[in-house]
Amino acid sequence: MMELQYLSGVSHTFQTVAVATIIFVACVLLSQVNYRAQLAKLPALVKEGSSEKKRINYLKSGKRMYAEGYEKFKDRIYRMATSDGMDSIVVPPQFLPELRKLPDTVLSFPKAVDETLETKYTKVITDNPMIPHTVKADLTPALVRLNPLICAEVDEAMREEMPPCEDWTGEYIYMKLVNVVAKVSGRVFVGPELCRDQGYLDAGINYTLELMNAQRAIKDMRPWIRPFLAPRLPEVRLLRRRERQATEFLRPVVQARRDAEKNPDYQKPDDMLQWLLNRSVDYKIDSTAQLAKFQLGITFAAIHTTSLTATNVLYSLAASPEYIPPLREEIRAAMAANDGIITSRALQSMEKLDSFMKETIRFNGLGFTSFSRKVLKGITLSNGQYIPPGVFIEVPSHAVYQDSTNYPDSDTFDGFRFAKIRKGGSATDNARNQFVTTNEQNLFFGYGKHACPGRFFAANEIKMILARIILEYDIKNVDGVIGRIPNTETGSSSTPDATKQLMFKKVHT
Numbered sequence: 001m002m003e004l005q006y007l008s009g010v011s012h013t014f015q016t017v018a019v020a021t022i023i024f025v026a027c028v029l030l031s032q033v034n035y036r037a038q039l040a041k042l043p044a045l046v047k048e049g050s051s052e053k054k055r056i057n058y059l060k061s062g063k064r065m066y067a068e069g070y071e072k073f074k075d076r077i078y079r080m081a082t083s084d085g086m087d088s089i090v091v092p093p094q095f096l097p098e099l100r101k102l103p104d105t106v107l108s109f110p111k112a113v114d115e116t117l118e119t120k121y122t123k124v125i126t127d128n129p130m131i132p133h134t135v136k137a138d139l140t141p142a143l144v145r146l147n148p149l150i151c152a153e154v155d156e157a158m159r160e161e162m163p164p165c166e167d168w169t170g171e172y173i174y175m176k177l178v179n180v181v182a183k184v185s186g187r188v189f190v191g192p193e194l195c196r197d198q199g200y201l202d203a204g205i206n207y208t209l210e211l212m213n214a215q216r217a218i219k220d221m222r223p224w225i226r227p228f229l230a231p232r233l234p235e236v237r238l239l240r241r242r243e244r245q246a247t248e249f250l251r252p253v254v255q256a257r258r259d260a261e262k263n264p265d266y267q268k269p270d271d272m273l274q275w276l277l278n279r280s281v282d283y284k285i286d287s288t289a290q291l292a293k294f295q296l297g298i299t300f301a302a303i304h305t306t307s308l309t310a311t312n313v314l315y316s317l318a319a320s321p322e323y324i325p326p327l328r329e330e331i332r333a334a335m336a337a338n339d340g341i342i343t344s345r346a347l348q349s350m351e352k353l354d355s356f357m358k359e360t361i362r363f364n365g366l367g368f369t370s371f372s373r374k375v376l377k378g379i380t381l382s383n384g385q386y387i388p389p390g391v392f393i394e395v396p397s398h399a400v401y402q403d404s405t406n407y408p409d410s411d412t413f414d415g416f417r418f419a420k421i422r423k424g425g426s427a428t429d430n431a432r433n434q435f436v437t438t439n440e441q442n443l444f445f446g447y448g449k450h451a452c453p454g455r456f457f458a459a460n461e462i463k464m465i466l467a468r469i470i471l472e473y474d475i476k477n478v479d480g481v482i483g484r485i486p487n488t489e490t491g492s493s494s495t496p497d498a499t500k501q502l503m504f505k506k507v508h509t
């Protein structure tokens with residue numbers, strides 16, 4: 001009797017579990033059907049073809065497809081299959097003002113980065129506000145004070161990296177710039193103790209490349225198998241090794257600084273590591289390992305973006321060397337007016353250089369889209385179109401830059417386009433036409449509350465590096481290369497081709 005009762009209990013439990021499982025699976029399937037039905041209501045740029053064909057097409061012709069969509073859909077959103085075969089929702093820029101008001105719980109920047117970088121496995125920190133806050137509240141206001149020091153670091157790093165170039169000399173400038181930027185950013189991020197340590201510099205430079213490799217290896221796995229196998233991928237293990245290595249580099253420096261603080265006369269260093277230490281109590285960061293991950297995160301955000309952008313500008317300059325004499329004159333005058341030092345005031349007065357940098361990224365930014373966000377709760381736009389939760393959105397920034405209603409005669413590269421507007425214009429014209437400007441027509445550094453907080457530092461650093469190069473060298477393409485070295489374009493990304501050389505020759509005055 002007891003046994004029968006027990007068996008009937010087991011069978012009842014089993015039935016309950018089975019029913020619950022069926023209900024759960026049905027709900028998942030229904031939500032999937034609902035999600036697909038909602039997506040299907042949005043117009044698609046490419047209707048025909050298998051998802052693999054669409055994916056390959058996107059990788060090959062992303063730039064053209066974003067331009068086509070921009071022309072075709074104008075003030076409507078549409079969907080397009082992207083590199084991982086999933087549909088992304090492409091949003092025209094006129095919706096940006098309404099989207100920027102939405103909180104991260106509805107339209108999320110960190111969640112978009114989490115999925116793009118597979119942070120569950122790569123462990124990049126995306127959700128700690130301490131990094132953007134420290135960059136905004138400590139680094140940007142410190143620039144006026146730090147610029148002479150940054151300038152001295154640029155000069156020293158350039159002397160170390162660039163050969164004499166007494167005659168025309170070919171250089172793979174991208175790798176040179178990565179080293180310069182790593183040293184200069186290193187001085188500001190970790191301070192004097194580590195910024196010249198080749199081991200630490202290499203760790204920072206390689207981390208970004210290793211992170212991208214790990215992300216690609218994870219994306220190549222089927223999603224359901226990732227929780228089991230991704231942590232064991234050699235590429236992912238390498239990231240763990242880098243984290244441990246960075247922690248070991250930082251440990252003695254952090255310890256020495258904490259010990260020194262006990263001395264009431266101690267002058268705290270003026271760098272990002274110290275600002276992070278100062279804020280660590282408020283943000284409940286108590287281990288060197290966490291600080292090391294923050295440092296790697298900032299390095300990831302800063303080094304290659306800055307050096308790729310500086311490379312883009314030099315590729316444009318080599319293709320249009322007629323800009324070199326007026327730029328050189330401007331830089332000389334700015335320095336002469338500021339006791340030979342590149343102060344913040346000197347940088348601000350280099351409006352032609354700022355303009356040339358801005359015009360370069362109008363044609364050759366680091367990609368064709370901006371404002372990548374994940375939709376967490378459904379959004380109805382002011383034109384009535386509905387964006388379902390679960391999708392990614394992006395704005396076709398390159399198409400915006402090539403629209404002649406935003407930029408008259410938009411097909412023409414006019415290096416001083418923005419300097420001319422600023423010279424004759426109002427305070428608003430001045431504010432809206434700078435390299436660091438972010439708004440609906442200027443999306444290189446993103447848009448809204450997550451727009452790149454490091455852009456002021458990056459702009460200063462790039463200008464100082466370019467100023468040093470333009471003052472000291474004539475620049476041209478390698479013989480036989482006509483026009484600008486084309487960027488490598490894949491899907492939504494565009495990078496200067498690091499395998500190409502530029503020619504440099506020392507200027508003697």
Ligand code: HEM
Pocket residue numbers: 109131132135139298301302303305306309366370371372444445446447448449450451452453454455457458
């Ligand atoms: C030319 C160089 C750089 C470019 C092109 C660039 C670009 C960007 C872009 C597009 C975003 C996303 C913004 C959005 O979607 O709205 C971003 C975010 C960010 N960038 Fe930069 N960046 C550069 C340099 C730097 C530097 C030097 C730092 C650090 C000092 C930095 C720190 C960050 C951080 C912390 C975020 C995340 C902001 C947040 O979570 O709210 N970036 N950057």
